[in-house]
Amino acid sequence: MSKMNDLERNGLTLSSTAFEEGKDLPVKYTCDGDNISPPLTISGVDEEARSLVLTMDDPDAPTGVFDHWIVFDILPETTDIPEGQDPDGTLGVGTSGNIGYYGPCPPVGERHRYLFTLYSLDALLNLSEGVTKDDVMVAMTGNVLQKIVLPTHFKRRGV
Numbered sequence: 001m002s003k004m005n006d007l008e009r010n011g012l013t014l015s016s017t018a019f020e021e022g023k024d025l026p027v028k029y030t031c032d033g034d035n036i037s038p039p040l041t042i043s044g045v046d047e048e049a050r051s052l053v054l055t056m057d058d059p060d061a062p063t064g065v066f067d068h069w070i071v072f073d074i075l076p077e078t079t080d081i082p083e084g085q086d087p088d089g090t091l092g093v094g095t096s097g098n099i100g101y102y103g104p105c106p107p108v109g110e111r112h113r114y115l116f117t118l119y120s121l122d123a124l125l126n127l128s129e130g131v132t133k134d135d136v137m138v139a140m141t142g143n144v145l146q147k148i149v150l151p152t153h154f155k156r157r158g159v
Helices: 003-008 133-140
Strands: 013-015 040-043 051-058 066-074 111-121 144-155
Touching: 013 144, 051 133, 066 133
Parallel strands: none
Antiparallel strands: 013 040, 051 066, 051 111, 111 144
């Protein structure tokens, strides 16, 4: 079994009261709605964790993976991220230049996957606000204790 598979079978959970895993993301949380982040609930964080990292990306974007939300150095005690709020941490910059959540906005008629990914780390990253997801991923190397992915989908019906 690979190390990443071990990380994914470790008790860490990420869920939302707004959508079920693998089901459609409500329009409210997209560019066609209020463009606010959905509520998220975290549990099972390793007791050795010193920080959390949360990302949301679109692996189906025509130009490659599109980063919608990057937050790092989140307190490991965090259990709830309220709707429309960034967790208490440091914000990275998304593909569109956004700092903070940027809702799904695929081309009209296309159904894309969106992956909320949560990592627990045995270290703080201490990076500056506005770094890219690539910067965060490099800094995380060797420090990941746990990982969980909460997938969802969204298809724009028209504007």
